[in-house]
Amino acid sequence: MPDRGGPLPHDRPAPGDRRRPRGGVPRAGRAVRPGRRVSGPAATGAGTQRLRDGTGWQDVGGYSRAVRRGPLVAVSGTTAHGPDGAALFPGDTYGQARHCLGVVLAAVEALGGTRDDVVRTRVLLAPGADWEAATRAHGEVFGAAPPANSTYYVAGLVGDGFLVEVEAEAFVGPGTGPAAAAGTAPG
Structure with a gap:
């Protein structure tokens, strides 16, 4: 691949690299909020x-x-970040985990699912993160309907101050989601 004078947008910088993506785009954006686009x-x-x-x-x-x-x-x-892209809850694994899990669940709900539909989560922890605090937050959020989960320590997360990153999968049953709410779900 030809040299384009810097990292491609999908390249992850090395841990400690403070460069921003091209075009002045912040390291991280805003959490799911009203006005989100589906x-x-x-x-x-x-x-x-x-x-x-x-x-x-x-x-x-x-x-x-x-x-x-x-x-x-x-x-x-x-990750747990504010509108300016900076890490929320600096140094607080539990706070970051709770925030991440809230954003993940809001995304599942925006696409028609519920907490009970989440079947798998992955929690990535940066060096220095407290795995017990992250798993405690995960247990509190999912309660009586725990999904399959893997929790990993990784070499680092993109951006300064991030301790936790969460991803998830959900399986949403028929008769749920935006189509059902609009009364147009196939029957």
């Missing part, structure tokens, strides 16, 4: 639906916060 055939429930929540990385890296195709909802890795 694209795709939401009225019919067929095909693929994509949730975009306005983070700068989504445009640069070419990804969605979450995607639903049929009953599968896949949620991208999620």
Whole structure:
């Protein structure tokens, strides 16, 4: 591949690399919030639906916060960051984990699922993160309906101060989601 004068948008910088992606896009964007954009055939429930929540990385890296195709909802890795891209709850693994899990569940719900539909989570922890605090937050959020889970220590997460990243998959049953709410779900 030819040298383009810097990392491609999908390249992850090495731990400690403080460079921002090209175009002045912040290291991280905003959490799922009112006004989030769901694209795709939401009225019919067929095909693929994509949730975009306005983070700068989504445009640069070419990804969605979450995607639903049929009953599968896949949620991208999620960190605890504020509107300015800075890490929320600095040094607090539990606080970051709770925030990440809240964003993940909001994405599942935006695409028609519930907490009970989440079947798998992956929790990535940066060096220095407290795995017990992260797993305690996970247990509190999922309660009596715990999904399959893997928790990993990784070499680092992109951005300063991030201790936790969470991704998830959910399987949403028939008769749920935006199509059902609109009364147009196939019957």
